[in-house]
Amino acid sequence: MLQVVKGRMLQAMHKGLSRQTHAQANVRMLPTYICSTPDGTEKGDLLVVELCQSHVRTMWVTLLGDGNQSPQVMYKIFSMPGDIMQGKGEALFDFIAQCVRQFLAGISSPQHRLPLGFVFPFSCRHTRLDKAELISWSKGFSCSDVEGKDIVQLLQSAINKQELYHVDVVALMNDTVGTMMTCSMAGKPCEVALVVGTGTNSCFMAMAQQVEMAEETSGQMCVSTEWGCFGDDGTLSDILTPYDQCVDEESSNPGEKRFEKLVSSLYLGEIVRHVLTALAAEKALFIGSNVAVLRTKGVLKIQQVLEIIDNEEGMAEARRALEALGLRPSERDCCRVQQICQAVVSRAATLCAAGLAAILSHMCQSQELKRLVVNVGVDSELYRGHTRFGEILQSVTELLAPECMATLLPSIDGTGWGAAMVTAVALRLAAQRHEVDQVLAPLRLSRADLQRVQALMRQEMELGLGWESNANASVRMLPTYVCGTPNGTERGEFLVLDLGGTNFRVLLVRMAKDGIHMASKIYVIPTTITQGTGEVLFDHIIECIMDFQLKHNLTEQVLPLGFTFSFPCQQLGLDKAVLLSWTKGFSASGCVGQDVVQLLQEAAQRKQHLGLKVVAVVNDTVGTMMSCGYDDPKCEIGLIVGTGTNACYMEEMQNVGAVEGEQGRMCINMEWGAFGDNGCLDDIFTDFDRLVDEKTINAGKQRFEKLISGMYLGEIVRHILLALVEKQLLFRGKPCPKLQIKGIFQTKFLSAIEIDGLALRQVRAILQDLELQASLEDSVLVREVCQTVSLRAAQLCAAGLAAVVEKMRENRGLAQLAVTVGVDGTLYKMHPW
Ligand code: ADP
Numbered sequence: 001m002l003q004v005v006k007g008r009m010l011q012a013m014h015k016g017l018s019r020q021t022h023a024q025a026n027v028r029m030l031p032t033y034i035c036s037t038p039d040g041t042e043k044g045d046l047l048v049v050e051l052c053q054s055h056v057r058t059m060w061v062t063l064l065g066d067g068n069q070s071p072q073v074m075y076k077i078f079s080m081p082g083d084i085m086q087g088k089g090e091a092l093f094d095f096i097a098q099c100v101r102q103f104l105a106g107i108s109s110p111q112h113r114l115p116l117g118f119v120f121p122f123s124c125r126h127t128r129l130d131k132a133e134l135i136s137w138s139k140g141f142s143c144s145d146v147e148g149k150d151i152v153q154l155l156q157s158a159i160n161k162q163e164l165y166h167v168d169v170v171a172l173m174n175d176t177v178g179t180m181m182t183c184s185m186a187g188k189p190c191e192v193a194l195v196v197g198t199g200t201n202s203c204f205m206a207m208a209q210q211v212e213m214a215e216e217t218s219g220q221m222c223v224s225t226e227w228g229c230f231g232d233d234g235t236l237s238d239i240l241t242p243y244d245q246c247v248d249e250e251s252s253n254p255g256e257k258r259f260e261k262l263v264s265s266l267y268l269g270e271i272v273r274h275v276l277t278a279l280a281a282e283k284a285l286f287i288g289s290n291v292a293v294l295r296t297k298g299v300l301k302i303q304q305v306l307e308i309i310d311n312e313e314g315m316a317e318a319r320r321a322l323e324a325l326g327l328r329p330s331e332r333d334c335c336r337v338q339q340i341c342q343a344v345v346s347r348a349a350t351l352c353a354a355g356l357a358a359i360l361s362h363m364c365q366s367q368e369l370k371r372l373v374v375n376v377g378v379d380s381e382l383y384r385g386h387t388r389f390g391e392i393l394q395s396v397t398e399l400l401a402p403e404c405m406a407t408l409l410p411s412i413d414g415t416g417w418g419a420a421m422v423t424a425v426a427l428r429l430a431a432q433r434h435e436v437d438q439v440l441a442p443l444r445l446s447r448a449d450l451q452r453v454q455a456l457m458r459q460e461m462e463l464g465l466g467w468e469s470n471a472n473a474s475v476r477m478l479p480t481y482v483c484g485t486p487n488g489t490e491r492g493e494f495l496v497l498d499l500g501g502t503n504f505r506v507l508l509v510r511m512a513k514d515g516i517h518m519a520s521k522i523y524v525i526p527t528t529i530t531q532g533t534g535e536v537l538f539d540h541i542i543e544c545i546m547d548f549q550l551k552h553n554l555t556e557q558v559l560p561l562g563f564t565f566s567f568p569c570q571q572l573g574l575d576k577a578v579l580l581s582w583t584k585g586f587s588a589s590g591c592v593g594q595d596v597v598q599l600l601q602e603a604a605q606r607k608q609h610l611g612l613k614v615v616a617v618v619n620d621t622v623g624t625m626m627s628c629g630y631d632d633p634k635c636e637i638g639l640i641v642g643t644g645t646n647a648c649y650m651e652e653m654q655n656v657g658a659v660e661g662e663q664g665r666m667c668i669n670m671e672w673g674a675f676g677d678n679g680c681l682d683d684i685f686t687d688f689d690r691l692v693d694e695k696t697i698n699a700g701k702q703r704f705e706k707l708i709s710g711m712y713l714g715e716i717v718r719h720i721l722l723a724l725v726e727k728q729l730l731f732r733g734k735p736c737p738k739l740q741i742k743g744i745f746q747t748k749f750l751s752a753i754e755i756d757g758l759a760l761r762q763v764r765a766i767l768q769d770l771e772l773q774a775s776l777e778d779s780v781l782v783r784e785v786c787q788t789v790s791l792r793a794a795q796l797c798a799a800g801l802a803a804v805v806e807k808m809r810e811n812r813g814l815a816q817l818a819v820t821v822g823v824d825g826t827l828y829k830m831h832p833w
Contacts, residue, residue: 117423178415183377228260353396467657500566628822642825673705
């Protein structure tokens with residue numbers, strides 16, 4: 001049955017969390033906007049005000065930032081006049097503010113800004129940590145004009161009326177959250193709390209994304225379950241006894257708070273009284289006594305019930321309690337009364353355990369853990385000084401949620417200390433957020449920034465196309481001598497080389513009626529070769545071709561060869577391409593200024609390979625456009641986002657200054673990776689970009705590429721992470737030797753990190769490999785950095801592409817252009833967004 005109750009609690013929790021069903025949920029799962037537990041670095045003076053059943057407690061806490069080991073605490077209790085609880089709201093808040101003024105006067109506090117945390121033990125609808133409307137009063141309070149109002153504002157106005165303008169209410173929380181934070185210590189966070197007193201409630205750190213009523217989407221957020229109302233829709237009717245029904249009917253709120261009425265201390269004495277009444281009526285108890293006294297509400301107090309179940313003194317206590325009511329219990333009566341008390345308290349403990357198990361299982365599942373290890377703060381009259389409730393709670397929780405290991409921590413100092421922690425954590429997070437935003441701000445581009453990039457790209461394109469202006473353009477706009485796109489009827493067998501980044505590939509391509517057939521092999525070219533001499537590089541390429549031809553029995557044939565050579569080239573014909581500069585980490589000597597087809601032929605001669613017939617040299621962008629064009633005739637743009645980035649498109653011949661002829665179109669290899677090399681993008685570059693650029697073998701070159709492509713994004717992220725560590729915003733400022741290593745943070749990590757689920761397990765695993773111990777908050781921040789860098793890359797790429805399509809549209813005098821962009825590159829293909 002307890003498993004069933006746990007299952008129903010889980011269902012009720014999901015209902016409360018979901019935006020769609022929240023309004024009908026009994027277990028309301030209210031977001032608290034508390035997104036972190038203390039990390040020990042919190043420091044400063046804090047004020048706490050706690051509204052309790054019959055008093056107000058004020059507290060002054062000084063945190064030293066020493067792991068919260070030795071906080072200095074002063075407090076004062078003000079008893080509350082009885083009429084305030086049912087009086088005017090204004091009077092209640094005026095009274096609280098007066099307590100604050102008196103307290104501060106008594107300790108001659110300094111006048112600097114004093115943050116205040118307010119413990120307000122009622123259900124509130126938070127929209128921020130410092131903005132919360134009271135949903136409804138409970139616990140005997142019913143002040144007018146408060147329900148539906150923002151409690152923080154009411155308190156702040158009352159405090160201002162006392163001319164305490166330096167006191168700033170920064171956080172409001174209920175007592176459950178206060179308990180969780182009270183039990184939380186640096187390095188040993190408490191992520192669940194359970195309160196069972198006159199009422200009952202629980203809270204836990206949920207995955208923020210699952211708390212649909214709050215806007216936060218990453219990290220955690222504490223949710224107040226409000227589980228006292230569990231069962232108000234009838235879900236508990238099969239476990240309610242006739243005694244529970246009597247207790248409910250006699251209560252001030254029949255039909256409401258059904259779970260609370262089974263477990264909280266306000267009702268347990270009453271349940272026992274109804275059981276005794278029923279048994280006495282059946283003559284099973286108190287034979288010969290006048291049992292009329294048992295009809296009076298509240299004659300059995302929870303304290304008595306707890307003492308009765310105490311084994312050693314219990315029987316004597318039972319006798320004392322019953323005799324005080326004028327009953328004359330026999331030995332057997334005392335024994336039975338003890339059993340009844342035990343049954344009622346045990347049931348309360350097991351039901352709490354079922355609820356707690358539901359929370360733990362939910363946490364374990366949403367964090368995708370096999371095993372959850374967690375601390376649970378408990379504040380309960382039933383728990384303090386009486387072992388039985390705690391023992392049952394612990395053992396039944398283990399039974400119902402065996403995948404979780406919960407350590408119950410009794411709350412020592414009520415909730416006030418926790419409220420100080422909430423306030424301190426909120427201040428720490430706000431300060432950190434501000435600093436993080438400052439670090440990331442230069443990477444966040446506005447729409448206006450992007451429009452400017454688009455306009456600059458357009459300008460550079462025009463410069464690059466012009467015969468005279470070409471020399472001043474950072475975008476080279478190289479003619480490719482490719483004048484048409486395929487129509488799908490092309491046939492034949494071809495040999496293909498693909499050089500231009502991470503891998504060198506040799507392919508055999510057969511274009512037939514039934515489609516395109518390919519065989520290929522990847523050959524690794526070591527850095528010693530890509531950065532050695534040109535002769536060695538091209539010799540190596542020929543060796544690879546010979547190996548491939550041998551493996552595919554092609555040594556006797558001379559197939560037409562297409563060479564995808566993805567570096568900036570001055571093309572003098574389809575089969576003649578002079579290398580202008582190396583990019584993407586290549587620097588083989590003696591090649592720049594040479595025709596790469598010639599270099600290939602010379603190497604073939606050196607290797608006595610006579611069967612090469614190079615027909616075309618193309619850039620990878622052109623290759624991409626053409627292969628996509630084979631299937632889609634509208635494909636007139638090629639885009640690469642891999643190791644580097646580049647684009648090509650079909651331009652009107654009349655606009656191509658470098659080539660004679662006015663008719664038709666020619667594909668232009670933009671070489672847009674170099675966009676900005678003339679300084680036109682300088683204000684977009686951040687310090688991180690400059691650091692990355694300085695460490696490349698082509699510093700100052702390919703500046704646009706270095707903001708966008710796979711070879712650099714990981715590096716940009718690495719430099720940002722180092723800056724955040726330096727500013728103590730990440731990994732608690734601990735030095736990270738591995739993160740100092742160039743290239744250690746790979747661009748593929750960005751993909752993995754950004755696609756990672758709620759639990760951020762990939763992020764943690766990646767960081768762990770780098771010997772970084774990341775908290776959940778660290779992981780969230782690392783993800784934010786990756787997202788910021790990827791977003792900027794994609795946006796800049798889009799700004800460039802926008803310039804291209806706008807130019808094509810205008811060229812053709814169209815109001816609207818429909819065009820397909822063929823895209824290739826592992827970054828584009830693998831990155832989730
Ligand atoms: P190339 O552009 O050299 O022809 P690719 O298109 O395969 O080759 O791109 C290789 C680049 O893709 C590498 O620089 C690497 O940083 C990046 N990369 C590899 N895997 C991923 C991934 N999963 N997500 C994002 N980028 C990746």
